[in-house]
Amino acid sequence: MLKRDESALTSARIVELYIRPVQGEFDVAHLREVHRRIFQDLPHRGPGEYRPDAPGHFKHRALEATNDRVVVPYALRPEMERNLGATLEALQGGKALKGYDTLEMSEAIAQTYARLDYLHPFGEGNSRTLRTFTEQLARENGHKLDWETTNVSPQSRDALYIARDMAVIQLRNPGITMADAMAATTREEYELKYQLTTQVQRYKNADPLEEVVRRSLERGREQKPYDRRMSITEAAREIVTIEPIAQKQAERNVEDMRLAVLRKKEPAVELDRATNMRDWVAREGTVSVLTDRLANVTSGHITINHEPGASALNRLTAVADGISLELAKQRTNPTPTITPPVRQIDRGDLER
Incomplete structure (x- = not known):
C-alpha cells in the first residue's frame, strides 16, 4: 500500500513537471531540482539530495517477463561527484542538441541517459528523474520523447531495463570479457566480473538503448x-x-x-x-x-x-x-x- 501511495504521489508530480517544467540549464542544479520536485512529498527519499557514500552501489533487478536476475554496478559517490557536472556541461544548456534529427537525437539522449544512469546520483528515483529530465531535453529541441511506449507490457519494460543496464555495464567495464574475470585478483572481483560477462553474453542481441529511444521518439512524434x-x-x-x-x-x-x-x-x-x-x-x-x-x-x-x-x-x-x-x-x-x-x-x- 505504501509503495502504491508513493507511486501515485510521484506520478502526479511528474505530470506537473510536464506541464510546468523546471526552468534551468540542464546542469546539475536542473537535474537535482527535477528530483526534488518529483519527491517533494516524500522527505524520507531525500528530494534533490545525493545518495550517501558506500563501499559499493549495485542494483539487483528481476526482469518481469522472464524472471531473470541482472546485477548492475553503478559508480561510487566520489566518481559520481567528479563526473556529474562534466556530463551535464556537455549538453551546453541543451543547445548542443539543437537541430538534431531523430537518429542524432536518439544517440544523444541514449548516451546522456546511460552516463547519468551509471553515475546514479540519487538514492531513489533515478529512473523517474532521468526520464523526466530527458523528455524535457528532447522537447526543448523540437522532439517528443514518449517514454510510455516502453511501459506497455512486461516485455517492453524489460527491453528498456536490459538496454540501459547493458549500457551501464559497458561504462563500468568497457568491452568486458571472461578474460577480465580470469584476471581478477580477489574472489569478489572474479564473481562480479564473471556475472557481468555472463549477462553481456546473454543479452548480446538485445536492442541497444539508442534503438529503444528512437522508437519512443518516433511514436511520440507521429503515430x-x-x-x-x-x-x-x-x-x-x-x-x-x-x-x-x-x-x-x-x-x-x-x-x-x-x-x-x-x-x-x-x-x-x-x-x-x-x-x-x-x-x-x-x-x-x-x-x-x-x-x-x-x-x-x-x-x-x-x-x-x-x-x-x-x-x-x-x-x-x-x-x-x-x-x-x-x-x-x-x-x-x-x-x-x-x-x-x-x-x-x-x-x-x-x-x-
Missing part, C-alpha cells in the same frame, strides 16, 4: 504510417545506423522462434520464416550491399513506407524496398524485372 521521402544521404545514414541492430534483431527472432517451436507454441513454419529473414539480412541487407544499390539511384531520393516506432529490422526492409522501387522506375525497359519487395519474403512477425 500513423506515411510515405517518407528520403534523400540519398539520409537513406545511407539510416542504413548505417540501423543495420547492425537489425542483424541482432533477426538473430534474436530466430532464437525466440526456435524456443517457441520446441515448446509447441508456434508451428515449425514460423521458424522457417524467421530463418529466411535472418539469412536475407546477412546476404542482402548489409551496409555494403544496400549502399552499393543506393549508389545506383540517380533521382537523388527514395520513398519508403515509414512506420513510426517500427523495429530496426522492419525499417531496414522498408529502406530496401524503397531502393528497389526507385531503381525500377529508372529502368527504360517497359516491363522491368523488379526485385520483389522484402515485405513479400516469407519472414513472419518481425516484432517478436
Whole structure:
C-alpha cells in the first residue's frame, strides 16, 4: 500500500513537471531540482539530495517477463561527484542538441541517459528523474520523447531495463570479457566480473538503448504510417545506423522462434520464416550491399513506407524496398524485372 501511495504521489508530480517544467540549464542544479520536485512529498527519499557514500552501489533487478536476475554496478559517490557536472556541461544548456534529427537525437539522449544512469546520483528515483529530465531535453529541441511506449507490457519494460543496464555495464567495464574475470585478483572481483560477462553474453542481441529511444521518439512524434521521402544521404545514414541492430534483431527472432517451436507454441513454419529473414539480412541487407544499390539511384531520393516506432529490422526492409522501387522506375525497359519487395519474403512477425 505504501509503495502504491508513493507511486501515485510521484506520478502526479511528474505530470506537473510536464506541464510546468523546471526552468534551468540542464546542469546539475536542473537535474537535482527535477528530483526534488518529483519527491517533494516524500522527505524520507531525500528530494534533490545525493545518495550517501558506500563501499559499493549495485542494483539487483528481476526482469518481469522472464524472471531473470541482472546485477548492475553503478559508480561510487566520489566518481559520481567528479563526473556529474562534466556530463551535464556537455549538453551546453541543451543547445548542443539543437537541430538534431531523430537518429542524432536518439544517440544523444541514449548516451546522456546511460552516463547519468551509471553515475546514479540519487538514492531513489533515478529512473523517474532521468526520464523526466530527458523528455524535457528532447522537447526543448523540437522532439517528443514518449517514454510510455516502453511501459506497455512486461516485455517492453524489460527491453528498456536490459538496454540501459547493458549500457551501464559497458561504462563500468568497457568491452568486458571472461578474460577480465580470469584476471581478477580477489574472489569478489572474479564473481562480479564473471556475472557481468555472463549477462553481456546473454543479452548480446538485445536492442541497444539508442534503438529503444528512437522508437519512443518516433511514436511520440507521429503515430500513423506515411510515405517518407528520403534523400540519398539520409537513406545511407539510416542504413548505417540501423543495420547492425537489425542483424541482432533477426538473430534474436530466430532464437525466440526456435524456443517457441520446441515448446509447441508456434508451428515449425514460423521458424522457417524467421530463418529466411535472418539469412536475407546477412546476404542482402548489409551496409555494403544496400549502399552499393543506393549508389545506383540517380533521382537523388527514395520513398519508403515509414512506420513510426517500427523495429530496426522492419525499417531496414522498408529502406530496401524503397531502393528497389526507385531503381525500377529508372529502368527504360517497359516491363522491368523488379526485385520483389522484402515485405513479400516469407519472414513472419518481425516484432517478436
